[in-house]
Amino acid sequence: MPTQRGYQIDLAFLITTPVHIDGPDSGGTGFFFHIDTNSYLITAGHVLADRERDRYGEEPKSEIRQDPPEISYFLRDTGDIKNATRFTADLSSDQRTWGFDPDGADVAAIRIDENLTPLSDFFQRDEEDEEHQYASFSLTERQFIGSDNLLTDRVFTLGYPGRLYDVQTMFPIRRNALVASPIHFEFEGEQRFLTDARMDPGTSGSPVLVDPSQVIHPWGEHLSQTHEAPVLLGIHSGNFPLVESPESEDAGLRDTRYSDLNETWRPEAIIRAIREAVSG
Template sequence: MLESILLSTVPVGTFRGNTGLTNASGFFFLRDERLFLVTSRHVLQDEPSGHFPDRLEIEVHTDPNDFGQSTGFSIPLFHDGLSLWLHGQDSAGDVDVAAIEIDRRALPANAVFRAFTPAHLPEDFRLIEVGTSVLVVGFPLGFHDTLHHLPVVRQAVIASSFGLRFQGQGYFLTDARTHRGTSGAPVVMRAPAGTDGLGDLPWLLLGVHSARLDVGKRDLTIDEALGLNCAWYADIVTRLTAGAPFLR
């Protein structure tokens, strides 16, 4: 039996025309029967690095009995010159999370995936303490099971007080070894037994991995990297997808 969490996350390739640019991670989120792909905002646009793709490509499984069967699926980022993705701000400024709706009519009829829903967000933060074990599900440096087209997981722990905005920003910290390509990965923990409404995806969606955190004055020849990462609180996903304009 394949763990359902591995079907929630897909590799995200960014393109400008036919030119491949970067690799990242993303996951499915279902809201009122509307399907969204969630990833980091900087995957879709990053002005400091001059990163301006015009489409994404993800990989979708097409056979529940053979995970070696999959197909690429292209997602445009613009329509009539207007961006199609949703991103938000909070009291501290921009949030590095974006969501873009997937036209389910264009997906293969036999597409196999799992999607988080608003029910997968934690309600009782007391269950999530500093040191709580979590997983980061994604495609570090693009690495994955190339035969079955599945992500890998990194073990992590919550490294700051969950529920408090670290340094006033809308994220918490994780302690995990991560790499480029993990941007947009879901940060999850096993749901407590008896949690309702999760279907066959018994995980809580805590956050969206964004980037490694470092110290500006670190001596690169003496000091190791902190090994800490920013994960934006997952409630931003529910706010982005609530009242999202329908596909044109």
């Protein structure tokens, strides 16, 4: 995608943040989402609650409130996007709106106090429009893949693999991936699909994205967008384990018990998690 207004960077790099839980050594990746008048931090559910799949709901949420983590995320300065300021959200506060997807997808949504400009709106704004407060941007439901079709199996993720990223600028690492199962069909009866990519610890919660030029409507017309915001295919959850772990004396930086096939939850889980957060 092209750069915009002197940022000299693909603006998709400005929608993500590291998510730290009670310190910098645990957590994952998050990205920003805007709906109605509120902005949310979206991440994988297991980043907040170390639970097996299908075990999200009131039980882990109650446990988190009893032993509350303080999560931190980072927003970029408009004057210099290399500068990222740390913000925190206390999940034990009754004033903090957050929740998991009630349908069991590994997705969580946390409302943040800051109001972030949707990336699609930023592309369309005029020079005389009011200046945005942060150089971190959000996605909206308009970027969901929906029933549209992909022209490619090549997609990408933006995340934070452990400490293998520039901790000074907080820019995410882009990983190219392949769609490994049909995204519009349930994998093993659940609202998810697989990608084929090397994803490391710390990337849970990364957005799985594709350029809008690679998407067409079901009736065959190309996606009509006046902006260059990427299309959101889903939320990366984690690697699938191998049936048998390969023998290795030194696993190195990567856990060889896991394959390069990854679980990706469809983006509609975001809306369900937000509704659960607001109603709860």
